[in-house]
Amino acid sequence: MTVAFVTGATGFTGKALVADLRKRGITTIAHVRPDSRDLAKWRESFSALGAEVDTTPWDLTAMTATLQRLQVDLAFCCVGTTRSRMKAQGEAANSYEAVDFALPKLLADASAKAGTVTRVVYLSSLGAGPKAQGAYLQWRWKAEEAVRAAGVPWTIARPSIITGQRDEERPSEAFAGTALDGVLGVLGALGAKTLRDRYKSTTDARLAGALARLALDPAAANQVVLSENLS
Template sequence: MRARPGAHFIAGATGYVGSALVRELRRRGAPVVAHVRPGSSGAERWIERFEAEGALVDRSPWGGDMAAVFSRRGVGTVYALLGTTRARGAAARREGREENYETVDYGLTMELVRAAESRVPDVRVLYLSSMGADRPGRNAYLSARARVEAYLHGSRVPHLVVRPAFITGPNRVESRPLERSASVVVDGVLAVAAAFGASGLRARYGSMTNDELAEALADLGEHGEFDGRVLDPGALRARATLEPRS
């Protein structure tokens, strides 16, 4: 199947999934633009790494003209992989900055979406959401993702939403002990269930490493046959057998 034209713009390139995605796409020879925001922690180290991998690095500030960036860089697919944590939000408050689910997970992601909207049909969005975004309740993290999903589904932007479960692994630099502990417990329960014949549960709810998710995102990002769909963890793992949306 022929790959979609244009470069792959990765917002959140310095994150756990984003950095793995840069590496995976470059391994395939795909053109990659890795976004590293000005002033981000360890920016020079990331720039050196991405350039060594053969990616272009974009340092455009948030709040600027992202549509112009997409045009200038020849972007065809935007990966919206942005997200913050409560710990990062607390650290930002101590520095006098505002960083939370509303400003980052929703606000910055919507900058990307609206920029892509102004570039339809040349730019599509692949959005990394989360399992549970379809029933967020009062959870601020899930609510931010639910709102982005709702906007995408009501827009003209060609898009694909992926909802993985836990994303974890031994090489995760950022400490997320609760998420790591929960994933170990859930994976253990699912392994027992699989032993008794419920292997579908493990495929649907089991955790993924950043490399596993990056491989799935690269597969899905290089083509557009699943645009307009929402893929849960089971669908991500079974993507090779999925039928394109009619």
């Protein structure tokens, strides 16, 4: 029996990933932060998908014990903050360093210590790299490095823009996805197909399917997977 543990399960991609894993018949635990104001709602919606909810705090010892207790094979990290969250909920607890870097690192370290996890799948972003511009992509790169260094097989996914029907309004993201795909469509027609495939947007459902597939694929161990292979 394969057991998957999804952090960031309450997010756009995380929710789709829980649904996809359940459709594959995989035992799935949706991690929800213990202080979530919507815990009751999440319990109900994940239970409807046949997934359990876990509320282990983001603490290395506690997370290691949970992964061990649940005998987790596949640990997914789909967490991430935004500038609007930082403004609304406070910079200290919601900075890129505190969320986009520290939480994937903690999950990867806990996975290595637990000894049951065969793959950590980290949802990063296109553009992450040692010379990335901007705080977001720089912290994403540091998180990738931490995942690689943890000592457990990993897969890192770097999607371009993620589109689809969000509960939360993000008009700039939707506009960017449409505009980007329009420009890339023209480039593709002009022959720049590699460029088009590298940067084209994906949907939450397609990305979730790709993350689940990659987690189960031995050939995807210790690989960085770019947009063209995340649809």
